Amino acid sequence: MQSIPQPWKNWVVQNLMQGVAADKILHTMLDKGFAFEPCKRLLGSNLAKDFKWQWDAEFYRKLGQIKLVQLKNGPQLQSVQGTQLYCWPNFLSSEECAGLIALTDAKVRPSELASPTEDKYFRTSSSADLEHSDHPLIDLVNQRIADATGLNPAWGEPIQAQRYQLGQEFKAHTDYFEPGSKEYDRHGGARGQRSWTFMVYLNHECEGGQTEFVRLNRTFLPETGMALIWNNLLADGSVNPYTLHHAHKITAGAKYVITKWYRDRPYQSK
Numbered sequence: 001m002q003s004i005p006q007p008w009k010n011w012v013v014q015n016l017m018q019g020v021a022a023d024k025i026l027h028t029m030l031d032k033g034f035a036f037e038p039c040k041r042l043l044g045s046n047l048a049k050d051f052k053w054q055w056d057a058e059f060y061r062k063l064g065q066i067k068l069v070q071l072k073n074g075p076q077l078q079s080v081q082g083t084q085l086y087c088w089p090n091f092l093s094s095e096e097c098a099g100l101i102a103l104t105d106a107k108v109r110p111s112e113l114a115s116p117t118e119d120k121y122f123r124t125s126s127s128a129d130l131e132h133s134d135h136p137l138i139d140l141v142n143q144r145i146a147d148a149t150g151l152n153p154a155w156g157e158p159i160q161a162q163r164y165q166l167g168q169e170f171k172a173h174t175d176y177f178e179p180g181s182k183e184y185d186r187h188g189g190a191r192g193q194r195s196w197t198f199m200v201y202l203n204h205e206c207e208g209g210q211t212e213f214v215r216l217n218r219t220f221l222p223e224t225g226m227a228l229i230w231n232n233l234l235a236d237g238s239v240n241p242y243t244l245h246h247a248h249k250i251t252a253g254a255k256y257v258i259t260k261w262y263r264d265r266p267y268q269s270k
């Protein structure tokens with residue numbers, strides 16, 4: 001899995017051959033969501049040695065070192081392949097989960113897709129944006145996530161809840177936006193790429209509904225209050241395809257989760 005797809009590599013070479021300045025090529029790539037480090041490697045000596053960019057390897061190394069990584073009795077690292085994936089049982093109490101389920105039921109609408117797909121059964125769940133102003137419980141949960149991660153809340157999207165009823169699922173997808181795609185143009189840009197995902201299961205009164213990281217060979221069964229936390233980016237800032245995951249179909253009951261996605265820039269809603 002290459003961090004810059006071959007067609008984009010060809011595009012870079014063509015531009016260099018036509019005499020386009022390396023820093024101009026670089027800025028186009030950055031605007032399209034490619035990370036600085038792999039672009040810098042690709043451009044090699046064409047780019048001035050002292051070219052500086054805030055979102056460099058050091059930036060993503062720090063972004064990868066969230067607080068929970070350092071907690072001795074905290075969540076456990078679950079995965080291989082250089083992916084940071086943590087599981088944290090009892091992150092929320094069952095009372096807190098029940099409160100969030102009630103808020104979700106009061107607000108749900110059909111879920112949207114970040115990337116267009118021909119498959120209208122790709123994501124069949126319902127979603128609800130749980131805003132700060134909705135209820136003090138949302139503030140409490142946002143605060144707990146901020147305390148647990150040390151991530152600046154300004155870089156987080158509002159919490160979003162998902163409800164899956166019988167037969168509903170979210171097929172294998174990544175939470176990051178594909179660099180170089182229309183999806184990145186629409187959702188990334190000034191608001192940045194998705195970095196960390198902080199997800200909490202709100203119930204386990206269901207069959208099916210497991211979350212499978214299909215390229216990591218890791219599957220999690222819903223457990224009330226348990227958090228799954230993963231970094232969608234690698235240490236050099238490029239997207240991590242190993243984070244591909246599938247929320248399997250519900251075969252009995254219903255499943256509820258909340259998700260907070262973080263960006264790699266301060267997030268401002270449109």
Ligand SMILES: O=C(O)CCC(=O)C(=O)O
Binds near residue numbers: 209211245246
């Ligand atoms: O419901 C799950 O298990 C995963 C949800 C998810 O992947 C998402 O909302 O992006």
Ligand SMILES: [Fe+2]
Binds near residue numbers: 173174245
């Ligand atoms: Fe997801």
